[in-house]
Amino acid sequence: MPQSSTNIYKRLQSLEKHLAEEHPDNPVLAKAVHSFRKLDRVAQDIGLLDRNESYATYVTWWPMIAVLGTFSAGKSTFINSYLGLHLQRTGNQAVDDKFTVICYGSDHEVKTLPGVALDADPRFPFFQISRSITEISEAGPQRIDAYIQLKTCPSEKIRGKIMIDSPGFDADSQRNSTLRLTQHIIDLSDLVLVFFDARHPEPGAMKDTLEYLVAGTINRADSNKFLYILNQMDVTAKEDNPEEVVSAWQRSLAQAGLLAGKFYRIYNPDAASPIDDSQIKERYEKKREEDMAEINTRMQQIEIERSYRIAGMLEQTAETIENQVIHKLTSMLHSWKKRVILFDGILFSTLLLLSGVVLYQTNSWDLLKTFCGNVMANETPSLIMLASLLGFIGYIHFTVRSKAANSIIKKLPVEFGHDHTTCKQYTQAFIKSTAAYRPMFLQKPAGWNTANQQILGQVKNEANDYIQSLNDLFTNPSGRKAEVEEEPTVETVTEVETKAEQS
Incomplete structure (x- = not known):
């Protein structure tokens, strides 16, 4: 495992342990770190994140x-x-x-x-x-x-x-x-x-x-x-x-x-x-107290909102990768392939036409036949010339691939505006999907396969489970006192589950 990947793994382990100790009555936060790790593996395979990055660092805990x-x-x-x-x-x-x-x-x-x-x-x-x-x-x-x-x-x-x-x-x-x-x-x-x-x-x-x-x-x-x-x-x-x-x-x-x-x-x-006028002063003070009370209430509620936000972000990120990112990358790849095929066709047709013109003008068709015969006879000089020719053709093709990819990447900052993080992620993923080692006939972006689709499904299910757990902690729809009295039993079960996970 690379050193950078090891560092982020250790940091997330430390975060998970800290959250479990600080919030023993709310194990959702510590469990969510584990789900973020699953998201990270999918995003890293696609190229959205580097090996030393994690979606867990995109939220405040x-x-x-x-x-x-x-x-x-x-x-x-x-x-x-x-x-x-x-x-x-x-x-x-x-x-x-x-x-x-x-x-x-x-x-x-x-x-x-x-x-x-x-x-x-x-x-x-x-x-x-x-x-x-x-x-x-x-x-x-x-x-x-x-x-x-x-x-x-x-x-x-x-x-x-x-x-x-x-x-x-x-x-x-x-x-x-x-x-x-x-x-x-x-x-x-x-x-x-x-x-x-x-x-x-x-x-x-x-x-x-x-x-x-x-x-x-x-x-x-x-x-x-x-x-x-x-x-x-x-x-x-x-x-x-x-x-x-x-x-x-x-x-x-x-x-x-x-x-x-x-x-x-x-x-x-x-x-x-x-404020000299007593009536105006009373009116201003009353309005200030009302508004300050609302502001303070919102500030006090954010701890509960934070737990729901983190669980919601898990589901939202998985949904975004599956339904938006992959669709966008697939569309970008389609545009890229069309450009590469177009410019490859123009360049190689032009080279082929020029070569034909040269052979015709110099009446050198016999040289071409002799060269083909030597290649079939496995003569070394002709094989070296063929390899050089194929290398030149490959150089042109991969230069066209790179230029076409860069022309698409240059449009991303305009499209995403102030959202630099998303722009960076799409750029990284697209570069990985258009890398020289990936054949052009592949239809899906790099890293997008059945296994990663299943992982995203698991993360979405886990996020829903977390929200249900939070509802059990913070809500009591029936309003029955008996449920309040049974709450210690729920806590005991939670503690057992937490200990089982830690073991």
């Missing part, structure tokens, strides 16, 4: 909350208030140009760790992201520490969760890198809080930010995980026009393509401007 927005939207103030301690620097200007991953720490003080702590741990959302950093850095390869950092804190609010504070979108330096990493975070998060600054109700200057944050979420299956938050609403109290401010932002979102969605209106009482 802790509930994850992303906090996005412009630098003046009060993201850091919100985080500090939620955690109940001063963790992030605040200010009206951009104060941090890094992604900060925040998690629980048992020490009684805040600790800041370098980005490499995240890059090497598959439990966190930036596992092996340094490879992408090298690809997207405008200034050439740079240290992962220039982009991300890890902070630990003793707040109970963050225990069992991960929160990510993103840098402001207005910073021009490393902007492309920031947007790409933001997309990576959005895909992995269970909840995305998108902050806007209510003090700027006409956000024309942030048109590209709105398009990136909003336009890309419209057709997502998980669009309900986005919460749009108008922060610092206290500044509108003097004019008493919160409805006008909300309407202005809704118009801006509509221009970006989002025609539906709710804005939460909040502000930090400790940093708020004084």
Whole structure:
């Protein structure tokens, strides 16, 4: 087994063990790691993943909350208030140009760790992201520490969760890198809080930010995980026009393509401007408390949502490979074969025609007959010439194959846009399917066979079983008290199953 493959296998083993110890009452998460390994083997056979990659690293195994927005939207103030301690620097200007991953720490003080702590741990959302950093850095390869950092804190609010504070979108330096990493975070998060600054109700200057944050979420299956938050609403109290401010932002979102969605209106009482009118103050406070209660409820529910999301991702990934990836690769292969046959025909017909013209003009047909006779007589010089000729023909053919494949690959970035990961996977798989050692008459993509089809079927069945197990843990449709009293029996069975698996 290659060293890189051994490393990822050991990391997944460690992850599976850690999840089993941390969640003994919810064995679904540890079992899901094993199912991800099956998916990995299929994807590696097809070429979607390298041997040192795993779909298990594409998800966060802790509930994850992303906090996005412009630098003046009060993201850091919100985080500090939620955690109940001063963790992030605040200010009206951009104060941090890094992604900060925040998690629980048992020490009684805040600790800041370098980005490499995240890059090497598959439990966190930036596992092996340094490879992408090298690809997207405008200034050439740079240290992962220039982009991300890890902070630990003793707040109970963050225990069992991960929160990510993103840098402001207005910073021009490393902007492309920031947007790409933001997309990576959005895909992995269970909840995305998108902050806007209510003090700027006409956000024309942030048109590209709105398009990136909003336009890309419209057709997502998980669009309900986005919460749009108008922060610092206290500044509108003097004019008493919160409805006008909300309407202005809704118009801006509509221009970006989002025609539906709710804005939460909040502000930090400790940093708020004084509201002299008692009636207006009461109305603002009531609305803030209602919206904050909804936001907090969503943040508290993500642990349950995370378990379902991971089980759902297993089934979705298996379905995507079987119904979308294979279909797309097969279509690409068909287009590739047509191009190769077309250009092979043109080139070899042209060469054959030119050769005929030369033989005709030089009246050298006797030389051709003599050469064929020598080949039939196994004369070495003629055999060497034949081998050279066949080598030349092969060189032309495989050059045409390579050029035709590259012409199709070049169109993928346009087709997939910001989805760099999917683009990379299709590129790898297509290169494997068009490799020189694979005959052109093969109809199926590389690695697609009956055995791998059966493995995907197993993974989908396992994902359904996991969801049923989660339903048994978190639901009680009948509402009978007797079922609640019998719950310890279910836990005992679960413990027996877990021990049996471990043995």
